[in-house]
Amino acid sequence: MWGQIVGTTVRRRREWFWLLPLLLVVSGCGPGVGGTGTGEGYALEYFGAKRASVCSASFAGQLKCPSQIVIGPAPVEPAAGSELVVWVDDPASARVTARIDLSDVDLGAHCEGVRFVGTWGETSEGRRRFFGHYTIAGADVAMPGTLTVQAVDGGGLSYVLGDAADNTVFGPVLLQRADKEATMASCSSVSPSPLSSATYR
DSSP: OOOHHHHHHHHHHHHHHHHHEEEEEEHHTTTTTTSOOOOHHHHHHHTEEEEEOGGGGGGGSSSSOOOOOOOSOSSTTTTOOOEEEEEEEEEBSSEEEEEEEEEEEEETTTTEEEEEEEEEEETTTTTTTEEEEEEEETTEEEEEEEEEEEEEETEEEEEEEEEEOOOOEEEEEEEEEEOOOOBBBSSOOOOOOOOGOEEEE
């Protein structure tokens, strides 16, 4: 009898062990079902936007988008976006960096503790920008936001991070293209709030 009880308990624990990952997946299915609403494409849906190629942006000439006429194998499909391009405020000692890869962006102002991750998209009203989530220093919650990027006379790109109500959260900041990953500047006291460890709304 005791052996049957122990065997049943062990079997149930094993079943819960294998069931737990499934429960975690289901719990993150999205808003309305007890999820966090942070699945791929959720930010686009939140802002009523559709995914688009960043190579259709007004600043595409400053990216590494494939040409329409390709000799040999193309590294990136035009619809997918740009090859990786890194942007910095200072190549020697960067406080702000932006990485555009395919049609995704990862912008970080590490000294200010600001980070944004998003995807290029377009709304039915014609708003074209990166839609995603951002975190700020001292906050453990990632919030929906947008990143507007514009070409600047003389070269470089201007980046402005806005919240869901289109209020400016960070920027504008002028970044220039870097040939390689920049050396990060040392910061006095602010520690960034990583997006990967944040709790999403």
